[in-house]
Amino acid sequence: MEFDFATPVERRHPSGGDWPSQKWHRYGDDVLPLWVADMDFASPPAVIDALRARVEHGVFGYGLVPDSLRETLCAWSAEHYGWAIEPDWQLWLPGVVPALHMASLALTDPGDGVLTVTPIYPPFLRVAERTGRRPQQAALQAPAAPGEPWWLDLAALEAAITPETRLLLWCHPHNPTGRVWTREELAGLAELVERHDLYVVSDELHCDLLLDEGARHVPLAAAFPELASRTLTLWAPSKTFNLAGLTTACAVIPDAALRRRFAAVVKGLQPDGNVLGLVAAEAAHAHGEPWRQALLAVLRGHRQTLVERVAGWPGVAMSPPDSTYLAWLDLREAQALERLEGAPQRLLLERAGVALSDGADFGWPGFVRLNFGTTAKQLDAALKRLDGVLGG
Numbered sequence: 001m002e003f004d005f006a007t008p009v010e011r012r013h014p015s016g017g018d019w020p021s022q023k024w025h026r027y028g029d030d031v032l033p034l035w036v037a038d039m040d041f042a043s044p045p046a047v048i049d050a051l052r053a054r055v056e057h058g059v060f061g062y063g064l065v066p067d068s069l070r071e072t073l074c075a076w077s078a079e080h081y082g083w084a085i086e087p088d089w090q091l092w093l094p095g096v097v098p099a100l101h102m103a104s105l106a107l108t109d110p111g112d113g114v115l116t117v118t119p120i121y122p123p124f125l126r127v128a129e130r131t132g133r134r135p136q137q138a139a140l141q142a143p144a145a146p147g148e149p150w151w152l153d154l155a156a157l158e159a160a161i162t163p164e165t166r167l168l169l170w171c172h173p174h175n176p177t178g179r180v181w182t183r184e185e186l187a188g189l190a191e192l193v194e195r196h197d198l199y200v201v202s203d204e205l206h207c208d209l210l211l212d213e214g215a216r217h218v219p220l221a222a223a224f225p226e227l228a229s230r231t232l233t234l235w236a237p238s239k240t241f242n243l244a245g246l247t248t249a250c251a252v253i254p255d256a257a258l259r260r261r262f263a264a265v266v267k268g269l270q271p272d273g274n275v276l277g278l279v280a281a282e283a284a285h286a287h288g289e290p291w292r293q294a295l296l297a298v299l300r301g302h303r304q305t306l307v308e309r310v311a312g313w314p315g316v317a318m319s320p321p322d323s324t325y326l327a328w329l330d331l332r333e334a335q336a337l338e339r340l341e342g343a344p345q346r347l348l349l350e351r352a353g354v355a356l357s358d359g360a361d362f363g364w365p366g367f368v369r370l371n372f373g374t375t376a377k378q379l380d381a382a383l384k385r386l387d388g389v390l391g392g
């Protein structure tokens with residue numbers, strides 16, 4: 001089946017309604033936005049059809065999580081990750097970021113340490129402070145040479161652990177570097193988590209967007225069953241099927257006691273399911289696979305385009321992402337920016353009219369994150385603008 005990933009969808013001033021999006025409305029009309037992590041593609045036709053049928057029903061009272069949705073996620077997990085999960089391990093929630101905060105409240109006490117690695121998706125850096133816990137961070141190991149991978153620095157992670165550390169917020173695959181962690185890295189992590197008796201939240205939101213042909217996601221709790229009783233895995237259809245605005249995610253918690261602790265905190269602080277989001281999630285998992293495969297081919301092509309274009313920007317380095325539609329660019333040595341004052345994100349916004357995410361928000365100033373989840377036409381237009389500023 002053919003899907004259309006080529007025709008730009010107007011998101012700034014759509015005819016028929018004023019539906020502002022964060023991505024397209026934060027900056028002026030002359031700016032091309034490649035920042036916040038949603039894609040410019042319409043969701044799979046099967047999802048849109050299911051939503052249309054639900055909207056036609058016309059009644060939007062409180063819903064329940066359908067058993068059929070739980071079963072589809074079990075089937076998806078078994079088929080794609082080889083992990084047999086149970087329907088009652090699933091707690092459906094309005095988002096992954098709220099779940100990170102809820103996990104901190106449920107699994108730690110005031111003053112406990114909440115650890116993460118940097119660079120990292122910015123909300124990870126705020127969880128500890130927002131929940132009255134102590135923020136703890138360890139840097140990843142930066143690429144040894146331009147284009148080489150980022151690595152987990154286990155020694156740095158261990159050095160950041162104190163007797164107060166109770167929880168590790170882990171991102172697998174990793175936003176912003178796009179790294180898919182190797183089994184060796186994860187084994188080291190698992191050993192450390194057990195030895196220091198930590199809980200882990202494994203945010204696996206990008207796990208259905210592994211770009212290399214044949215690559216298969218292995219959930220942390222599946223790879224290391226000994227961790228399952230201390231791990232809360234977060235999944236959602238929002239990145240893969242471009243459904244973030246339908247605020248629907250799932251915490252998978254095999255351990256009954258841990259599940260009860262988490263559920264007790266969630267209750268009252270978060271709304272019950274979004275009835276449209278639940279319908280979309282089920283349709284995506286039940287019928288979205290051909291669309292996902294087509295999307296992956298498009299993103300693979302965009303990654304290659306980016307590798308070629310970045311090679312023409314003297315002093316700019318990028319390690320090609322293993323997953324998702326985000327690229328993490330090192331601009332600290334960018335020749336074009338050398339004599340200019342200001343953060344690279346701001347300079348590129350002002351001089352190229354392209355909005356990227358500022359690395360400083362991820363804990364690493366001097367970097368930017370570029371979202372290539374857009375049509376080839378829009379990506380090319382933005383890259384031409386960047387060529388004009390960063391090109392040799």
Ligand SMILES: Cc1ncc(COP(=O)(O)O)c(C=O)c1O
Binds near residue numbers: 037094095121244
């Ligand atoms: C790693 C990661 N976690 C969580 C989120 C946000 O999830 P949600 O919209 O469900 O809160 C994002 C969005 O970009 C993300 O990249």
